[in-house]
Amino acid sequence: MSIERRTTKQKEAIKAVLSHQDGPLLPDEIQALALKIVPSIGIATVYRTLKILQDDNLVCSVEIPGQAPRYESSDRGHHHHFHCQKCHSVFDLEKCVEGLKNLVPSGFRVIDHEITLHGLCKACD
Ligand SMILES: [Zn+2]
Ligand SMILES: [Zn+2]
Structure with missing residues (x-):
């Protein structure tokens, strides 16, 4: 599979994960759910893909003081x-x-x- 197609698949998987949640998720929670869609998606890939999705305004971060940033879909x-x-x-x-x-x-x-x-x-x- 080409790198581009792989990236698209990973992006779609993370978008799908974030579109069906009751609240914003931590990267490791996103990874656990994305693994059900794309086998073998690493945590570094999750972080990189979240960054791309944020730059595209599809995902935004949620900051709770004292907590690691969480992520949610921007269309909420x-x-x-x-x-x-x-x-x-x-x-x-x-x-x-x-x-x-x-x-x-x-x-x-x-x-x-x-x-x-x-x-x-x-x-x-
Ligand atoms: Zn509780
Ligand atoms: Zn309000």
């Missing part, structure tokens, strides 16, 4: 995350918070926001 739209302090899983949240713009003083304009909730997931509580 506006959403927030819940971080379990026990198992360290990160879950997507569907809803947003109302009234955030009421927090800022008059004359200030909110352009964007990031919210991460921390606690215990259903399995850990």
Whole structure:
């Protein structure tokens, strides 16, 4: 198989993995799931492919303080995350918070926001 076709296969595998998740994943979690699609995909390849997908704006990273970066599909739209302090899983949240713009003083304009909730997931509580 040519290098180009291989790269395409790896890209498609990682895109497929990230399109069916409840939350952003760590590279080793992505690797474990991608191995079911492309046998023998190494962790270095996962990192390299994630970088390419990020450059193409197909994947973005999710930074939880004190945690290694996780990755998710860019087409998820506006959403927030819940971080379990026990198992360290990160879950997507569907809803947003109302009234955030009421927090800022008059004359200030909110352009964007990031919210991460921390606690215990259903399995850990
Ligand atoms: Zn948990
Ligand atoms: Zn929001």
